[in-house]
Amino acid sequence: MSATSGVNVLRYSALAFGVFYGFTHQRSITASQRTAAAKKEYEHKQHLIEQAKAEYSKSKNPSVAATSEKSGLNQDPMDSKFDLEAYMNALMSQKA
Numbered sequence: 001m002s003a004t005s006g007v008n009v010l011r012y013s014a015l016a017f018g019v020f021y022g023f024t025h026q027r028s029i030t031a032s033q034r035t036a037a038a039k040k041e042y043e044h045k046q047h048l049i050e051q052a053k054a055e056y057s058k059s060k061n062p063s064v065a066a067t068s069e070k071s072g073l074n075q076d077p078m079d080s081k082f083d084l085e086a087y088m089n090a091l092m093s094q095k096a
């Protein structure tokens with residue numbers, strides 16, 4: 001009967017080890033999935049914030065975006081091809 005009890009101890013030990021391994025493995029899988037979901041949610045929120053910033057800047061400064069898109073006028077005074085007279089004429093025509 002000693003052989004039977006040794007086999008039973010081995011069986012229950014293997015069963016306990018399998019349950020313990022399954023539990024720890026499931027915890028690691030769940031943790032990685034939670035991390036991936038949190039990262040995806042953070043990236044989505046970051047994308048929405050960037051979109052909102054772009055829309056806000058477009059709504060607060062429509063004349064700058066519209067002027068540069070419509071006229072194609074160089075508005076950078078530090079550029080070597082900047083034309084002050086053309087820039088002032090464009091400003092006057094906008095205000096009139």
